[in-house]
Amino acid sequence: MELNNILKTYLYSIITIEFKDRESSISGFLLDYSEEWILLQYNPQDYIIDGYILIRNSNIDDIFREEPEDFTEKVIRLKGFIPGKLEKLPLTDTVSLIEALNNRFGIFSLYKKSETSTYPGRLLSIDQETLTLEWLDTKARWTEERVFKLKKIRVIEFNTDYLISLKIASENLYN
Incomplete structure (x- = not known):
């Protein structure tokens, strides 16, 4: 089918x-x-x-x-x-999809092929080929920029308890 x-x-x-x-x-x-x-x-x-x-x-x-x-x-x-x-x-356009997630939730997490590596963060920039993410570490600190090829992104998580917790911690513990 x-x-x-x-x-x-x-x-x-x-x-x-x-x-x-x-x-x-x-x-x-x-x-x-x-x-x-x-x-x-x-x-x-x-x-x-x-x-x-x-x-x-x-x-x-x-x-x-x-x-x-x-x-x-x-x-x-x-x-x-x-x-x-x-x-x-907007599931038909990856660029618009990622921009919408960033605007609505302020944080999301990317996975590439590996199921053990996750990349939580917020969008810094995006075009038809790549996105630049400001990475959030496990202690809720915004640490570095990471660049991803859009076609390599396999899974995107958002609005999970873990991501909400990291976002709240980053906004309240370090400001």
Whole structure:
């Protein structure tokens, strides 16, 4: 079945996405999608929803919803959770997407191919090829500029508890 048909079927349900070149999978409530990006309300483990995650459609091996996803969704909904309607993000244009995330949330985190390296920060500049991020370290200090090729960005997290905590700490502990 074509990717768009699969995604249309699973809208506002918990799905799991597996990759061709990563060990771990990603799960969450499917909120929106385009030819390039998939937006999930992130389910990092068990019965927890924590922020949002954008996944680039390249290198996806499988998207599915089976008994574990169905059960997890039932438990989360029993807690009163309803998948959020996030204000529309421009999923068809990566530059506009990243600018919108930076403007709305002030911080986001990038992942490239490695699932162990994350790059939290705020946007300094962006063009059609690269973005420059002001990196936020684990002690909530804005430390350095890092440049990324847009096509290398695989996953973007935003509005997670971790990122909100870093942002609050950076605004209140060092100013």
